[in-house]
Amino acid sequence: xxxxxxGAGHLFMDLVRVETRLWNAVDARLQAEHGLRLGQFDLMxxxxxxxxxxxxxxxxxxxxTVGAASKSVDRLVAAGWCHRLANPADGRSSFLELTxxxxxxxxxxxxxxxxEVAWWTSRVVPRETLAQTADALRTIRxxxxxxxxxGGD
Amino acid sequence: xxxxxxGAGHLFMDLVRVETRLWNAVDARLQAEHGLRLGQFDLMxxxxxxxxxxxxxxxxxxxxTVGAASKSVDRLVAAGWCHRLANPADGRSSFLELTxxxxxxxxxxxxxxxxEVAWWTSRVVPRETLAQTADALRTIRxxxxxxxxxGGD
DNA sequence: TATTGTTATACTCTATAACTATA
DNA sequence: TATAGTTATAGAGTATAACAATA
Numbered sequence: 001x002x003x004x005x006x007g008a009g010h011l012f013m014d015l016v017r018v019e020t021r022l023w024n025a026v027d028a029r030l031q032a033e034h035g036l037r038l039g040q041f042d043l044m045x046x047x048x049x050x051x052x053x054x055x056x057x058x059x060x061x062x063x064x065t066v067g068a069a070s071k072s073v074d075r076l077v078a079a080g081w082c083h084r085l086a087n088p089a090d091g092r093s094s095f096l097e098l099t100x101x102x103x104x105x106x107x108x109x110x111x112x113x114x115x116e117v118a119w120w121t122s123r124v125v126p127r128e129t130l131a132q133t134a135d136a137l138r139t140i141r142x143x144x145x146x147x148x149x150x151g152g153d
Numbered sequence: 154x155x156x157x158x159x160g161a162g163h164l165f166m167d168l169v170r171v172e173t174r175l176w177n178a179v180d181a182r183l184q185a186e187h188g189l190r191l192g193q194f195d196l197m198x199x200x201x202x203x204x205x206x207x208x209x210x211x212x213x214x215x216x217x218t219v220g221a222a223s224k225s226v227d228r229l230v231a232a233g234w235c236h237r238l239a240n241p242a243d244g245r246s247s248f249l250e251l252t253x254x255x256x257x258x259x260x261x262x263x264x265x266x267x268x269e270v271a272w273w274t275s276r277v278v279p280r281e282t283l284a285q286t287a288d289a290l291r292t293i294r295x296x297x298x299x300x301x302x303x304g305g306d
Numbered sequence: 307t308a309t310t311g312t313t314a315t316a317c318t319c320t321a322t323a324a325c326t327a328t329a
Numbered sequence: 330t331a332t333a334g335t336t337a338t339a340g341a342g343t344a345t346a347a348c349a350a351t352a
Contacts, residue, residue, distance in 0.1 A: 008271040009263075011283065012175060013195070014290040019172040020216045021297040022165060039318090042166070055334060063173045068319055070335060075318095092328045092333040110162075118161040124296045125289045130164065136278045136286040137167040143277045144174040192341090208311060221342060223312055228341090245310040245351045 026116045034109040036081075041113060043072055044081060044098060044106045053096045054087070060150045081105060179269045187262040189234075194266060196225055197234060197251060197259045206249045207240070213303045234258060 027038035036044075046061050047053045058069045073096060076082035081102030084094035098106065121130060144150075180191035189197075199214050200206045211222045226249060229235035234255030237247035251259065274283060297303075 007267065008274045008283070009267045011274065011287040011290065012179075012270045013198075014287065014294050015168065015172055016176070016195075017216070018290055018294045018297065019168055021294070021301055021303070023169070024216065025297070025301075026165075042169075045166075056332090063170070063177065065320065065322090066334070067321085067336075071318080074335095087333095090329075090333080092326095094334085114160065114162045117165045120297055121161045121164065121293055124292055129285055129289050130161070132282055133286045133289040134164040134167065136282050137164065137171055139277055140274055141167050141171045141174070144171065144178070144273060148174055148178075150174070209309090218343065218345090219311070220313075220344090224341080227312095243310080243352075245349095247311085 022117065022120055025120065026113060029112050029116050030109050033112050034105060036079075036105060036109060038113075039072070040076060040079075040081075041106065041109055043076065044102060047082065047096045048098055048103065048106060052087070054093045055096070056093070058096075063148075063150060076102070175270065175273055178273065179266060182265050182269050183262050186265050187258060189232075189258060189262060191266075192225070193229060193232075193234075194259065194262055196229065197255060200235060200249045201251050201256065201259060205240070207246045208249070209246070211249075216301075216303060229255070 023038060030036055030038055030041055042062060043058060046058055050057060055066065055069050055073060058064070058073070059066050062069075064072070073082060073084070077084065080099060082096055082098055085097055087093045087095050125133070176191060183189055183191055183194055195215060196211060199211055203210060208219065208222050208226060211217070211226070212219050215222075217225070226235060226237070230237065233252060235249055235251055238250055240246045240248050278286070
């Protein structure tokens with residue numbers, strides 16, 4: 001039962017399609033209900049989850065260019081959700097920190113995010129299969145990040 | 154064993170990171186070895202796999218906008234990999250077809266594509282786990298496409 | 307009228323690189 | 330010199346919409 005692997009290439013295309021469509025579904029809901037984009041939710045989650053987060057930490061974690069990261073932070077700052085604090089140990093960089101309003105918006109959006117993702121995953125795939133899928137994705141992610149030099153502190 | 158699900162939201166973020174990094178790895182290799190981008194490989198695979206493929210079929214399958222699809226096809230045509238044929242049954246649309254050169258490039262790239270994807274998946278995850286992951290992704294994809302009205306003929 | 311596709315605008319991302327400031 | 334970050338360019342994606350041609 002299920003021992004035949006149709007081909008890793010086919011798996012990756014299914015993964016790409018799921019990512020695109022699930023991203024669009026979650027993004028539309030966050031934008032409609034909480035006024036922020038999923039990309040901003042992602043950035044803010046990283047900032048909130050890391051002490052003394054710098055722009056280059058976002059670059060490595062999310063795998064975007066430094067130019068895009070810098071401008072994305074500009075937009076978060078313009079929205080009043082984030083500010084840059086001087087890094088006392090290194091004058092070249094700033095520490096990123098969510099504002100109280102940023103934390104409030106993020107917390108509110110997290111409920112909708114979890115609910116929407118669960119709707120398209122937990123509802124259609126058995127819990128144990130989903131757990132095994134999560135394990136597999138975490139393993140593949142770790143292999144890629146290990147090789148590409150991402151995510152490390 | 155593995156019954157606890159850390160949260161579907163965490164699974165989705167792992168999926169997003171895998172998609173980004175694996176896309177970048179495969180894209181870099183296809184570009185270096187075969188001169189085409191992974192996005193073009195994706196478009197051409199859809200065109201090759203469907204009789205009488207139209208621009209709107211690409212829009213629904215890949216989930217891009219009609220403007221982006223039209224311009225992407227322009228670039229495939231400019232590269233000599235695709236052409237538009239008159240649709241005898243509907244003067245508003247064209248049928249997309251790969252040129253012999255397009256088919257040749259696509260076939261050559263497919264080897265590198267499969268090898269690169271397998272390197273990051275089959276090498277690090279047991280075959281049966283990977284098969285179960287493939288099943289889960291296919292199921293989630295079908296649920297999303299059923300709701301978003303994609304992929305159908 | 308509705309549909310198919312092209313084209314245009316404005317915004318966000320990509321890669322690349324010039325540039326400033328600091329280590 | 331190397332690193333952290335900002336800023337600029339060109340190309341490709343996004344949404345949105347105007348538009349032409351056809352159903």
